[in-house]
Amino acid sequence: MLEQLNTRLPKLPSLAAVRKMQSLSRREMRNGLLFLSPWLFGFVAFTFLPMIATLIFSFLNLRITDGIFSTPKFVGFDNYAQLLKDPQAGIVPTTWFSSKTPSSLLITIKFALFALPIGILAPLGLALLMNNQYLKGQFVFRSLFYMPFIVPFVASVFLWGGMLNTETGWINRVLLFLGVAKESLPQWANDVNWVYPTYVIMGIWGIGNAMLIMLAGLQGVPTELYDAAKVDGANSWATFWNITFPMISPVIFYNLVLDIVGLFQYFLVPLVVNAGTGRPGGATMFYNLYLYKTFFTYQNMSYGSTLAWFLFLVILIITIVLFATAKYWVYYAGETRS
């Protein structure tokens, strides 16, 4: 019996073989690092060091506009104290509704609350449509919906800017033609009430990528699960809620994280469409735009770095919270939970 067992067990490698393997493994490790080195160098030089630099700056009073003869001084947490008092940054919720200057953080949160559900549901809805077996010409629709994503983002923003131009844009021209009074025409990006919907409309145009990821998730759901649901008499909603949604929840989670990070870093659209001025009524001075202007336009390196680090912390905390809550609603096939 023992002999039989002995023949079935794999033989232990000899010491020489182990040494050889270690050497091979070392060589593989060395070669691997060699291949990785351009990226590592890029990471250290272009990501890690600047991060460290901005951390250092946030404790100095480095402002190029102060004159180039001035030597930056260590100011401790002064910049962080200023951040707490800065109404334009508006990181203290108690000042959100008492300050005359709109809080850029609140603006970002408000827009995120408006844009995020649409940013998740619209591609999901489209992906469900694209995945429908009764849809004819799926490939055509997929391509059409994905195509706008290929257009450079800035170009598409300019394009939409033209279409939504309150004076010459064809959308308002059509509305005028349909009998809408001039006074009732939407002022799109120039109106506090319309500016966020305008931005969302521009954003929706580029959801092709998210749609494609969702579609890939949908197509990865095993068909036997649907067959079983059918046998059990589940209706469409029950099938979606009990099978489709859990199975694609990792994909939704992935899009959710990216969208939230993207929304907190939102700034190109207001920079291009509203010239980065915060118009109308300060409603488009997003936190990241304020950060950009502080750092690059006003050249206040230290305070800009402080704003950047605060943003980093906010995004980090939200991401951690998201990952912590993921176990309650994100389902990974094959995962065992204690």
Added chain:
Amino acid sequence: MKKLSYVLSLLVIASMLLTACGGGTATEAPATEAPATEAPATEAPATEAPATEAPSGDKVQIRWFVGLGTGTNPEQVAVQEEVVADFNASQDNIELVLEIVPYESARDTLSTQIASGAGPDVVGPVGWGGSNDFYGQWLDITPYIEETGFDTSVFDPELVKFYQTEEGQVGLPFAVFPGAMYFIPAMFDEAGLAYPPQVYGEKYVMPDGTEVDWNWETITQVAKLLTVDVNGLNSTEEGFDRTQIVQVGYTPQWQSIESIGTFYGGAAKLYSGDTKGSYESTIPDSWKEAWQWYYDGMWGDQPFIATGPLAGAPEFGNGNLFNAGKSAMGLTQTWYTCCLADFKNAGLEFQLGIQPIAANGEVSGRIDADTFRILKTSKNPKEAFEVLAYLITTGADKLLPAYGAMPAIAEKTDAFFEVKSADYPFVTEESWNVFIQGLAYPDTPSSEQYRPNSIKAVARFTTFADLLNNTEGLDFDAEYQKLVDDLNAIYNE
């Protein structure tokens, strides 16, 4: 401390670059796009090579820094190198070294150079805007003018005065860009209107034959008659459709809100006080009136200026209205002659009229001007002044045509206008002469003047202009007061 400063300066540039280069996920794309304009900063060292050239013999090395204004195009670089060679050939004791830095990174490069104790001697050509970023660091050249007996009488005295700031005489006139009212005669003919006057002091003849001053009231009336809708009605006529404007009467072409204030209300210093905490906004009431007039011109009952959305429309040239043939008049400077290719190709013709009389009863013109300046940190200011004097006189013969700039020395203007006449053969001599007359009307202080916390203050003015351009039904007084309050805070930050 100097080392620390140098290291920090490098870190600043590195971090700006890195922020610009930082990539990420697909959704992060927006954050990475805009700062990409900073990328040329990486090019700077490559073009600075001449700075490392060792001085030959016992000659004093003078470094000439180009990049804060014009002068970085390859054709211009070649001419500048030629001027440097000419100068060096004429010299026994000075060696002039040229440093070309791309415009996008020039400010940061110069900051870093000076911070690290390696600043150049001569900087230019540079306008007011570029100079303001280094306010307080320009040398007062008065002693060197006196010591060398440099003849300043070759310039219009007003232009010499133009460069007298609180820092002293910080420059001498070199390239000037006086203003004029560009107009399209065909549009005036169509409306049956007389052309704007072409000699300062001349009156304008209104449609009823009365002669009036060429002031802003006159321009308003004329501009309304030249603002036409799709049905051919002008802005004063019953049934004028403001949603279908096809041509406006007037545009302050590429003018800042401060320029609009200067033209309308006269040049003015924009702040008082001399130390942080004591600064105060001193925008004159006439500027407030100017901005109210400008706002009403766009959003009032009888518009004659394009609103922001209209001006920004592709049909209206994305802001370049006069070039697009969509504005009958455009008040701007000489440099605008650089950019009328579309206009000319469309078969349109323009002429030039005088700048209007401001609210104070005097002509309040504007002159954009580029010159060369010497940094206070120059170790050889006397030799640097010798270079500066050469560049604005002898060197100017080659440099000015390369820069496309009008000479500040009156006797050198013929060559400039010969080139311009070749470009625009339809422009009459009387029109070109408007520019020469315009040299007598500089804005002192310049509308691009220094202000404390300059970059942020200028940005606040721009935001105000953007608000006026794009917001109908604005509470003008409240927004104006907010501007003043914000400026008072910004100046003292």
